[in-house]
Amino acid sequence: MKKFLCVLLAAVMLIGCASALAEEKIKLQIYGQYADDDTKVPYDYAVEKLAEAYPNVELELIPQAQDDGATLLALATAGNLPDIYQTGSGIVTTLRNSKQMMVLNDVAEKTGFLDKVYETEKQFMIADDGNIYAFPYAGQEYVLWFVNNALFEQYGLEIPTTYDELIACAEVFNANGIVTMSLFGQEGWNAAAMYDTIATRYIPEGIKGIDNGTTSITDEGYMKAAEDLVKLAQAGVFQNAVTTTNYDQASEMFLNGKAAMFLNGQWYIEDATKALGDNVTWIAYPSYDEASYEANKHAFSGGGGSISGYAVNPDSPNAELAAEVAAFISEKYCEAKVMLRNNPLVAVNTGLTNDQLPKMMQDLVAEMPNMTSTTAFTWGLTNTTWSNSIGVAAQSLLSGQFTAQEVIDQLVFELE
């Protein structure tokens, strides 16, 4: 009897251990954006799909800080990079040199990811050494001036095409307690994007030209753009607290009719349409005069493309699996962006079509073949000194308290 009980007990324990092992999931840490609907919806969708395709994998999310890569660099410096992490151009060179970024060529082929990437995106996905370091999901993205038409109509104003017209609108709006252009200048990229939309009226390469080395900060166009931005700031086009306003505050102002214009990427189309319906549209960036407005109507800020997306830590104990998951997540992001966020500007051809695109997105898609030039967002710049300095410089200009000369001199020093 005792023997029988012993055998039975051992059998029960073995079965228990076996089932525990079978249920054990592999946890992968992922560092990615999870801040608003445009980042939460695709992530949640991808996690849901991952649970079906990889039931043995569990993701542990570390939400990405809006700090221009500072946290990621700190993690890299300490050798604590997560298994999968979202990366931008600025840090790719550093991390690939330090061998903290896995070469994903084989996985991209094996998973079929490479075949699904749009040809226009492949040039950005493949680095100058011929390797793939990140699985992209975002396609070419653009800086848009969003306009609340209802506010312009309410105060009998025309949509401005020149800075003088914009200043005239600001006088009326300010008198009625409305902010003309709401920016979240606390984030350097948003301030830099504002400057870039002005710089592209003089130099179509905008801030990307300096990154590429095709233009110089001492070029006259950059100085004139700086002067224009100071002029707009001093005329009260932006809110007083522009350099300390965050995204939530700036967006709320626009969506609640307290601001007539808003500057953001095209990913904001969905949220703006939901809140303001047909009243919201995007416009060609105003310029310093009518002729230049017409001439540069199709020159856009942003859109340049860059090496970005989900990268993998080669020191991860599950690096191969993490790479597969990163490819999977990126592809599912694209699906979610197309179907749930009405944003077809993605890196991967998902085979899905969305015929319910908001009008603003339809207009943008129609505009794309006419675009004469594009630039880059700050996270698409490879020179980290430049991408950081231009954000600070643009904030100085937006405050209206620095002269254009002061700011350009500082930039000359930074780039020396």
Place this chain on the structure above:
Amino acid sequence: MKKYLSNKKAIVVFVLPAVILFLTFIFIPILQVFYYSFFKWDGVNQATFIGLDNYIRLIGKDPTFKIANANGFKFGLVITVYQLVLATIFAIAVSDKRIRFRKFFRTAYFIPVVLSVTVVCQLWGNVFNADNGLLNTLMKTLGIEWSQNWLNDRNTAIYTVAFVNAWQWMGYQFALIVAGIKSIGEDFYEAAEIDGATALKAHWFITLPLLKDTFNFCLLISVTGGIKAFAEIDIMTGGGPGNATNTLTYIMYNHAFGRQNFGYGLTSASVLVMECLVIILVLNWLFKDRETPLFARKKGVDLV
């Protein structure tokens, strides 16, 4: 006790853990900061030795260096004046047994210290918001035409941020001074009373001089706290507008983590360490036991 103190092995055993911890977590990292300040380094890859180039650029050419030092001085000045003066007044007040609700005030003054810096900055950020902040709205409601761009003015933003720091940490200095006052014997005050000294004179000639060491410590905290200010600046102004609220610590952070230029960032940190050391030496010299006007221990001073 004497037996232990004369035993060198016992001294080594008791002191060694603290020395090892200090060397590992304080001294060696500080040496590394100085070492890497002579390199061009992105924080991850191989560093390249460049001698004094970082120092020449930072001290000799970078316009932000001058601004950062001036900001450190302004920040230190605001928090020193605010914290030391108010903390001393409040501490003397709550130490007086005639004051009612002393326990409540003692707790109330200390509450901001236990709050998170982020919470405090969000709170004051909303108060100081130029567009819809509490302060400007209040002034507007009261018909006072003095709305300010508290956090976005290149000339005054540093004072606003310094005020927030001073507000939060005043309670800490208050606690130190209260503890200092408690350690002063009652007999001093009784003797002063017999001599006919007023409460004000008693505090001037007894409390303040006997708090000298406490003041030395408080001053060290606030002055060095000023030149190494970071958290409030990062949260409330991001060093801006432009570089108007940069400090040496902010330069260090921005160059190291924002531009992947750790060498330059650590140069700023090295200068900061040296500045703090100089300040400590100067303050210790100023507070050295000797006859000074403020802390004079005059023989036979007339307290009446």
